[in-house]
Amino acid sequence: MATNKSVLGRSINTFGRDKAKTHRVPFGYGVTPEKADQLGLSGPGNTSGAFGLAERCLKCSFGNIPVIEEVVWTIPLPLTAPEALATLGDTVNLLSGSSSVPGVGSIDSTFLINGILQTDILAQGIGVHVFCEPMSFSTIGNAFPAPALPNTLCPPSPDVVTANDIASGALGIDDAAKVIPAVFEFGSPVWRAGWNFINAYQFQWKVSQRELVLNELAADVSYFGSFADAEAAGTSEVAIIEFVAAVNALYRSKGSQTIFLPVSFRRVGSVNAFNAQNIGIFHPTRDFDLAPVTWGGLRYQGYGCRGQMYRPIESPCFLERGIPIGMLFIVQDAVHQALMLQAVTINNEPLGTNVVPDENLAVLTNPAAPYADSNIMLEQTLDAVPNLVSQSVSVSRQVFKGGILKLGIKIKGWEMPSGWKAYCEQNRPEIIGKTLV
Secondary structure (H helix, E strand, C coil): CEEEEEECCEEEEEEHHHCCCCCCCCCHHHCCHHHHHHCCCCCCCCCCHHHHHHHHHHCCCHHHCCEEEEEEEEEEECECHHHHHHHCCCEECCCCCCCCCCCCCEEEECCCECCECCCCEEEEEEEEEEECCCEEEEEEEEEEECCCCCCCCCCCCECCCEHHHHHCCCCCCCCHHHCEEEEEEECHHHHHHHHHHHHHEEEEEEECCCEEEEEEEHHHHEEECCCCCCCCCEEEEEECHHHHHHHHHHHHHCCCCEEEEECCEEEEEEECCCCCCCEEEEEECCCCCEEEEEECCCCCECHHHCCCCCEEEEEEEEECCCCCCEEEEEECCHHHHHHHHHHHECCCCCCCCEECCCCCCCCECCCCCCCCCCCCCEEECCCCCCCEEECCEECCEEEEEEEEEEEEEEEEEEECCHHHHHHHHHHCHHHHCCCCC
16 A cells, blocks of 8 residues: 655655565563674673673663652641641651551552562662742731631621721621731741751661661752742742632631631721720722732752752662661751741641730730720821821731642662562672672
8 A cells, every 4th residue: 555745745655565664672671692692782791691781770870760669748738736746746757658647638659558669679869859839928818717607798808907996896796806817828838847847857767677778867868849940930929819718628627717818908097086986997909819929949959969859879779679668757956846847737836826926915905995095006087077096906916828748758779670680699699788608
């Protein structure tokens, strides 16, 4: 059968019998020593073809090692205090056999059972990878009680509210404790958590019973995603509503009593002097629908990684299948651990759910009593005849946080199935650390 091809207006007829035959070259484990010699794949000198292939594989440059075994935790923030202490306590074991870890939303693993190899591996590098949100933004709003019923009327969320406003019912809320000034942070808590994590823990790799192969600060062997390259970093604006909705849903799943509402009203002043019912005046706004966002983040590559994604192993380590791999994070810096827990927890441990500038300060500024006849924090009213009235505002803030933190341990090296392992045991025992008897 002929095929017709037109190239620049010229027709060319090609028949199947005239086509050049395709030469299929065997590759992989099916290549025999004799075939390797024919293909020119033999080793140096008098080395047989198969041995030459083994030599070429084992001498492959570090960047071309093809096999990676890994376990990656995906942790959506925030965590409850019990989740944080159970998962990010004094010892963190990503390679544990558990398929469910408190606070970890997803565990991605190439292992059939986490931390246990199905095939022997000649490891030539390990990776401690930390990936954070590629964006960060913050905005102000208020915390309100989470409604229990659908179609509940949404309360107004002002940029600022005074004690007088709440007492006079300006928000339609009787209890002042039901509205709490809040801050919404997305991304930056993850960055703080990741940074403090690598400085809080020592990375230890133990094999056999008690043999310590590696004992280094996690910061010296870790790799952060390069989200802060000059080409990738930048600023823009983002619509916050979808992030707020996702974070509120997560807070509900964690048992939070409050949700976050962005600012929907601006306060412009008040009417009525202190000798009457002083009440705030607000106007609706959509100024807070968008928030400035920074695209970028941490970029850190540990000194032990030599600028690469993996920490090379100077003397390749033979890992046998079926034996648990003992790679652990052991806490060594209590200060960084406390800052990490503060960044990841829903109640900002140890600061508590509502944060105040100092533990000994009251929640409200002076004057504490509404309509107090005082010369403290005076505001000129918007009455036809202006008057001065004292105002008091809350200094506490409830912090809402969101974003995803990813922690991973990766092992890079060559798989050694039974045939290759037997070959090396007979011909290259030094590769797997065994001596022929």
